[in-house]
Amino acid sequence: MHLTKEEERIYGGEEGWTKKKAMEILVAIGDINSASKLIPIKSAHVSGVSYKTIGEAFEFINSLEGTVKVKSTLNPIGMDIERWDKIGISGEFATKQTEVLAAYKKLGITAECTCVPYLLGRMPKMGEHLAWAESSAVLYANSVLGARTNMEGAPSALAAALIGKTPFYGLHQTENREPGIRVCVKCDIVDADYSALGFLIGNLVGNKIPVIELTSSSLPSKDELKHLSAAIGATGSVGMYHIRGLTPEADAIGVPAEKIEIEKGDVKKFYEENEEADVIAIGCPHCSSLELQHIYELLRAEGKGRKVKKDFFIFTARAIKQRMQEVVKKIENYSVKVICDTCFVVSPAFERYRCVLTNSGKMLRYVPLLCGGAKAKLCKTEECVRKAF
Amino acid sequence: MKIKGRSISKGVATGKALISKHKISFLGAVDPTTGIIVDKSLDVYEEEITNCVLIFPGGKGSTVGSYVIYQLKKHGKSPCAMINRRADTIVAVGAIIAEIPVVDSLEIDIIEDELIRDGEEVLVNGTEGYVELR
Numbered sequence: 267m268h269l270t271k272e273e274e275r276i277y278g279g280e281e282g283w284t285k286k287k288a289m290e291i292l293v294a295i296g297d298i299n300s301a302s303k304l305i306p307i308k309s310a311h312v313s314g315v316s317y318k319t320i321g322e323a324f325e326f327i328n329s330l331e332g333t334v335k336v337k338s339t340l341n342p343i344g345m346d347i348e349r350w351d352k353i354g355i356s357g358e359f360a361t362k363q364t365e366v367l368a369a370y371k372k373l374g375i376t377a378e379c380t381c382v383p384y385l386l387g388r389m390p391k392m393g394e395h396l397a398w399a400e401s402s403a404v405l406y407a408n409s410v411l412g413a414r415t416n417m418e419g420a421p422s423a424l425a426a427a428l429i430g431k432t433p434f435y436g437l438h439q440t441e442n443r444e445p446g447i448r449v450c451v452k453c454d455i456v457d458a459d460y461s462a463l464g465f466l467i468g469n470l471v472g473n474k475i476p477v478i479e480l481t482s483s484s485l486p487s488k489d490e491l492k493h494l495s496a497a498i499g500a501t502g503s504v505g506m507y508h509i510r511g512l513t514p515e516a517d518a519i520g521v522p523a524e525k526i527e528i529e530k531g532d533v534k535k536f537y538e539e540n541e542e543a544d545v546i547a548i549g550c551p552h553c554s555s556l557e558l559q560h561i562y563e564l565l566r567a568e569g570k571g572r573k574v575k576k577d578f579f580i581f582t583a584r585a586i587k588q589r590m591q592e593v594v595k596k597i598e599n600y601s602v603k604v605i606c607d608t609c610f611v612v613s614p615a616f617e618r619y620r621c622v623l624t625n626s627g628k629m630l631r632y633v634p635l636l637c638g639g640a641k642a643k644l645c646k647t648e649e650c651v652r653k654a655f
Numbered sequence: 656m657k658i659k660g661r662s663i664s665k666g667v668a669t670g671k672a673l674i675s676k677h678k679i680s681f682l683g684a685v686d687p688t689t690g691i692i693v694d695k696s697l698d699v700y701e702e703e704i705t706n707c708v709l710i711f712p713g714g715k716g717s718t719v720g721s722y723v724i725y726q727l728k729k730h731g732k733s734p735c736a737m738i739n740r741r742a743d744t745i746v747a748v749g750a751i752i753a754e755i756p757v758v759d760s761l762e763i764d765i766i767e768d769e770l771i772r773d774g775e776e777v778l779v780n781g782t783e784g785y786v787e788l789r
Binding site: 294 | 661663664665687718719721722723725726729730741742743744745747748749751752
């Protein structure tokens with residue numbers, strides 16, 4: 267890989283150990299992927315923040331010095347920063363988690379801990395280069411926004427943030443954004459169907475970028491696209507998709523020869539599990555303002571003055587909760603807890619359940635792996651609320 | 656015998672070879688506090704990788720695997736060096752932050768050609784990108 271004189275100097279350690287390490291990471295990734303050079307990025311999104319997943323490796327983050335060169339945001343941590351004791355987090359975990367967060371803050375990274383950085387602050391623009399970890403956000407940025415990022419890992423996104431650059435390969439290059447497989451959806455889909463669809467697509471397409479063809483009456487909202495992105499990222503290894511007639515790059519692409527079809531029955535199967543759930547969780551990825559509003563309306567329609575009978579958690583970003591204070595207060599009047607900065611999967615607080623009801627395909631994949639043996643069952647949002655009473 | 660390869664992570668170290676023919680997912684396959692392989696599907700199951708030159712095709716799985724390599728080092732249980740057929744970003748990044756020398760893409764495939772056996776001594780020069788079988 268070609269390095270500029272300035273990059274060479276950093277690589278040689280002339281700007282200190284932190285930047286040298288960061289540059290070594292970028293150069294190794296570039297060489298492994300045959301990148302020709304480094305390119306500037308507009309923003310970075312860093313994962314590996316929950317003490318539950320990184321453990322003692324936070325010593326590495328603590329050893330770094332200096333500040334990030336671009337706007338950088340963090341993924342959810344292992345607890346609600348303000349209400350950790352209310353959700354059963356131990357003081358010991360909270361202390362460690364606070365140290366991890368402080369180590370990132372010291373580097374100038376925004377401590378808004380969320381998996382939906384594209385819903386806060388500045389939205390990435392078409393064609394902008396980014397270095398984002400968090401697969402759901404990578405898929406959303408590439409597919410829905412037309413920005414360009416590879417699926418970064420926790421340390422590589424951090425390295426890119428510290429240097430302000432990323433190796434030029436993969437999804438940064440137009441020719442690698444062409445689809446390799448058609449996915450024809452034969453039925454109308456809505457709400458959690460997008461989670462089911464994404465789950466199926468991730469499993470079926472391998473590393474080929476899919477171009478999805480929906481029926482003319484399926485018009486996904488931004489939130490539905492968020493769920494589709496998250497589910498594809500959870501089961502697949504591909505960093506983007508196209509939807510014919512909808513996503514920004516879909517007009518410029520060809521028609522792949524390989525084709526798969528998704529039938530009504532394939533989607534319906536996801537709802538057939540009859541396990542009795544003992545908890546409901548919505549907000550993977552974190553809820554948008556619109557989703558909070560929608561859930562409140564469902565609670566009002568279904569509740570008729572009653573409180574929920576099952577534990578019910580909603581996860582969102584702190585800034586969204588603040589923006590929606592009034593709605594959040596009304597939601598919590600139904601005994602539903604609105605939690606920030608974390609989620610069901612990355613926090614150790616939710617490992618005491620047997621079966622969780624959710625509208626998220628990402629949770630469907632990760633709950634059985636990471637949540638103390640709990641099962642997950644997919645439901646439409648409305649059904650999740652109905653089953654809570 | 657000196658065999659040229661590609662530098663992935665800098666540093667020089669010598670140790671006894673531990674060879675796997677399988678890709679390794681560090682998150683889940685290795686106990687970061689003991690350095691013992693706990694993945695039953697691997698041919699190096701129950702082996703300890705501490706201070707070995709770990710020779711394997713490459714990494715796979717979660718990117719958190721990079722931090723597992725770092726944790727191994729912090730616990731004094733990491734391999735002293737690694738040789739890959741094709742290094743992937745998980746192993747490369749983990750080795751760089753843990754400062755463990757790694758070389759890949761050797762001009763001769765020492766795993767396939769069985770040029771080295773478990774326990775034999777090997778030097779890894781990650782700075783210049785070569786290995787030396789003793």
